[in-house]
Amino acid sequence: MGTREYQVYNPIDIPKSLETDYQQAVPGFFEHDDPQRPLDALPPRFGLLDESADRWATFTSKIVKLNQEAPNGTHFKVFFLGRHGQGHHNVAENKYGTKAWDDYWSKLNGDGELVWGPDPDLTDVGIRQAKEAHAAWEAERKLEVGIPLPEKLYCSPMTRAMHTHIITFDGIITVENQKTLILENCREEYGEHTCDKRRSRTVIHSEFPQLEIEDGFTEEDELWTPERESEEHIITRAKAILDRVFDADAGQFISITAHGGIINAILMAVGRRKYALPTGGVLPIVIKVTNRVV
Template sequence: MKFSRLTAVALSLAVLADASYVNYTTVTGYFLQDEATTDPSTFDFTSTNFGLINRTYPIDNKKTKNRTPWERFYHQVVELNRRSPPNVDYKVLFLGRHGEGWHNAAEEYYGTPAWNCYWSLLDGNGTATWCDADLTDSGIKQAQIAHNFWQNQLNSQHIHPPDSYFVSPLTRTLRTANITFSGLRLLPGSTPFRPLIKEYLREGISLHTCDQRRNRTYIHSLFPTWPIERGFTETDELWNGVTAETSAAEDFRSKAALDSIFKANDTGLFVSVTSHSGEIGSLLRVLKHRTFQLSTGAVIPVLVRAETVPETRPTTKGSWTASAHCTAPPVTSVQSCVCPSTAVPVTTPLVTVSL
């Protein structure tokens, strides 16, 4: 929300509240990840200053020439907001993927075809558990790398820390956010790390048991000081082990999550979102950003322009689909899933998991 125009924005949004639509676009020219020439498979946020392009801005002058690139960029975002009409908002979203989870390790071990059509529908294999997967040792190290890099940026670049924090309710994202942001040495006046747990920032919901969340009581017990958004149910009412979200359905809830973040009065200019590969991909689609696959533990900032327009657009929640899967370990294949001849594919859950 604009700091210098709170009254004007409040009045504007009040008028638009009953029938309004928020249109999101990515403002390019500021980050390497926005450029078509940047390869996501080799991109390293820790060696590229989060991908920030070291460039000049219209606001640059003699007073700012000795400031770091992140200090100058922050003032550029402030200026964009100051000059924009009351119905336009600019924010920087730091989209962070969780560190490696046991489900990621299992998929690599079994191969994606076999994982998708059989192993992912179980809660584990007797050695590892991947239902609402926790972090592996590698995942913990990846989150620690993000923590160390944030601290380095705070110390050397004087980066403005997030004004607000949001996190998916799945265990791997909760732990990643905690490792990444807990204990950072922030300047006085910075927003303390106390993320809001949001249902709609969870991974794309498939038949995989790693996509089912645990109950509210368990989540609260992990981090009892973290707020959970209003309306968050005790049990997971979205995952059923039978039907999966289509991309359209996931994008619908991703936009709803963004709307709630942008329409809030206290989110500030820099916003941290700790989520998942599939969900970040969905958020990027809603933001009209190029496809950019994040590795586990990676973080990318995106400068977002949100324009609230006084109209109601037709919306659809999108469809959910059922898919056939094997009832026994599939025949080994690197190309596709082949069920054993004795295991006829089904569309019913292989396990009933109550978290």
């Protein structure tokens, strides 16, 4: 597919060219393709319907065949969408309830007992959840024909997501093989909530040197404002992520470690309903993109 320049879209500058239906989810592979299925953070086999011993070989061959037989300009990729483990802001929202959190507490940095802003880290529970995601990957990787490992990995620039990513793929994906790329667009729905204001580029690079930061990443957070990002805009941002991945990456298996808001935006961008993925959860999805002129 053709290349083009990517940017982080500001709420006042949403390209109309992205408001299309050329990105579509392909159902029939995973349990959560059915919205009536119960919600689990880490279901067996990551929810793959095929329970056979050679399930991942069969799945991979199906994806390869889809791409081989696709008409010119149509491409299929598998996205493993990982949500960060529990952060201190999640504890605070549970403490006060969603309405009080949205109306008042989310605008503060803490309550004298908990500190959740800006950019909170994982709790002990969140660290455990990330380790459980790691164990799930290891279990499927150690099969005779294991799960296809991501050929390209992306991550949100928020601390809770970066820590989750590093714990999840420790020893599974090595830095020598490929560096994970931090994308600004992978961050959570931003604005208003202090927990969604990121740290500086310098601090991120200093604390996570094993991760690569995309070109054009600003030193300070220039996107966070006292006004919450709209749903329309975060879906547009999700479409931009998919555009970048399909244009820049030849691989068929992609990992994105991020947040509930942007994961749901990706789902809505490809025609899926919102999915209440628990913290520490992983949701695989097959996405089809049909090329178009921008």
